[in-house]
Amino acid sequence: MSATIASLRESLCSETTPLPIRFRALFSLKHLAVQNKGTAESLSAIEAIAAAFSSPSALLKHELAYCLGQTGNDAAIPYLTQVLEDLQEDPMCRHEAAEALGALGNADSLNVLQKYLTREGEDVSVKETCEIAIERIEWENSEQRKQEKLRQR
Known part of the structure; x- marks a missing residue:
């Protein structure tokens, strides 16, 4: 892990660091994950973002999940799945x-999303989002989408 990522991780995960600074660290880590996709540095940035899920701040954890989805990196899937499956976690997160x-569009996520779409007593916001996410993944992996990609080239 680079010194930059280590420093940003420390800021992001510190409960004594003011929230605006933690958010700047988060967005910097997201930027590094996107700009260095496919590298060890990208994976370190994703791990650093995920480490902050230990925070009690639902607002921060909501943004962590959002940023992980924006990385476009499947390495974020296990962390996001863990948050979705944690029934003690805030429904917003x-x-x-x-x-x-x-947003990541990986068909391997369909089973877990289906599980919480149909879970008895599930929060309505989680159910509705699972439904939208399933539709997004199915479209992303459809023949129609593949044809659109071919036509764009």
């Missing part, structure tokens, strides 16, 4: 984890 899984 679980909903954002489901949305981020949809």
Whole structure:
């Protein structure tokens, strides 16, 4: 892990660091994950973002999930799945984890999303987001989408 990522991780995960500074660290880590996709540095940035899920701040965790979805990196899937599956987690965070899984578009996430779409007693925001995420993944992996990609080239 680079010194930059280590420093940003420390700021992001510190409960004594003011929230605006933690958010700047988060967005910097997201930027590094996106700009260095496919590298060890990208994976370190994703791990650093995920480490902050230990925070008690639902607002921060919501943004963590959002940023992981924006990385476009499947390495974020296990962390997002863990948040979605944590029934003790704030529904706002679980909903954002489901949305981020949809944004990543990996068909391997369909089973977990289906599980919480149909779960008895599930929070309505989580259910609705799972439904949208499933539709997004199915479209992303459809023949129609593949044809659109071919036509764009």
